[in-house]
Amino acid sequence: MLNFNGELIAPDTFKVTSENRAFKYGDSIFETIKVQNNKVVFFEDHYFRLMASMRMLRMKIPMEFTLEFLEQEILKTVAIQENSTSFRVRLTVFRKDGGLYTPKTNDIDYLIEVKENTYQTKSVYRLDLFKDFYNYSGLLSTIKTNNRILNTVASVFADENDLDNCVLLNERKGVVEVTNGNIFVIKDTIIKTPALTEGCIKGVVRKKIIETLEKHPEYTVEETVISPFEIQKADEVFITNAIVGIQPVTHYRKKSFKTEIGEKLQKNLQVLQFSS
Template sequence: MINFNGTIVAEDANILTENRAFLYADAVFETVKIVDSKILFLEDHYFRLMASMRVVRMEIPMNFTMEYLEQQMLSLVHHNGISDSARARITVFRNDGGYYLPKTHTVSFLVHAIALENTLYSFDQKKYEVDLFKDFYVTKQLLSSIKTTNRILNITASIFADENGLDNCLLLNDSKNVVEAIQGNVFMLLGNKLITPPVSEGCLNGVMRKQILELARKTEGIEVVEDVISPFDLQKADELFITNVIKGIQPISKYRKKEFTDVLATELLQKLNALIS
């Protein structure tokens, strides 16, 4: 079941031939983690969604309060019996009409949710190998920092990773600097300096990125910097890890011939779990 505009309906009820999200990727979305009927980092998700709607000039309905959208997501996971631990996605799309130029800026929304196995964040102590994806580049612009449904670059990179036996790929921007991973922000530890690209480089303004930056700044002996990461820097790094709100932290164990530790990633993961538990 899904929540379509506040009504819980069968999953195939929103297959519409004029749907602009399907035709033109005219949609924005947020993916949240729900634990014990609580949406983690709700305020950050809500304000990013509102900002995304404003960037693409969608009309924000008067009833789109944080409390209303929270209730819509929680009502679905309760209905589906998965409120202990769930992944929910709310997609907001411009209503039907027009071609590239919409006939309206009003919106509809859809919430879909699936169960997750674990409530706390964790990672497996297994090999996690990445390489660069160089076929297409992330542009350094505001649209790159928000979550739209136009993810064809990420899809193509995922296929490339699968075809080459990789667990993930690091994406480059149009200046050929490392900007993020396929499904998350990237952090690099170099000595005692933890570096992540600034949003101005074209990376997603990630909700988990914000949490990790705040936790790292409170970690003794660690200097936190938002700065450019070049592909050459990766070979000098002590640690690399990826962050997103569903996985939390994913350490990278290998990039080409370089292998990495996960000491800081493990420490930050413990602090993250203490934050949400």
């Protein structure tokens, strides 16, 4: 079942028109959210990122769009699912039909989709660069719009080359992120992740990992510019997103990595999920 503007409907009854702006212009944003044991994980962070994204795109935020309202709509949709305690939720917000580049209205519709979360962290995880096209730096790249063609093409490239993921670069050849999350690079006691000014998504789990690392004086965390060469020289690399949490990378080209720090942080993150 889907939740469209608060109404639960069967997936095969949901239709978009030829005037749908998410379809025609990518005039849409989304949040991918984990629900575990009937708890919406890190929802406050997802909610405030959604609100900031809607304001940036000049969408009209409905009065009822409170944190509590959207959380209950998500749980209402999860409640009719069966045979699982872990779910992957996509909350999509798009401007109502009509207009060309200039919309007829800034009012929005929303859609909540729920699927069982079957992801398991992989013991072997291979990564390489995607260099055909760039993820351009700038604030617009930090929000999750429906325009994910770069991520799609890079994912096809990964599949064709027996990789698990690809590193995306910006126009300055700096590391931005991977196709489905943020990236962290560890060398000695320094843990780096691309700064938001590099064009990476303002990831919820990225934020949680940075906050966790700042409480551990044995590590120095830096939001900075990262060159692809630094991945090659790293001791460890891991990626983050809301569903995976942390996925350690084991191979990058001919380089093999340790995974101890990533695995330790994953355990800390699991504790945070249920204490927040």
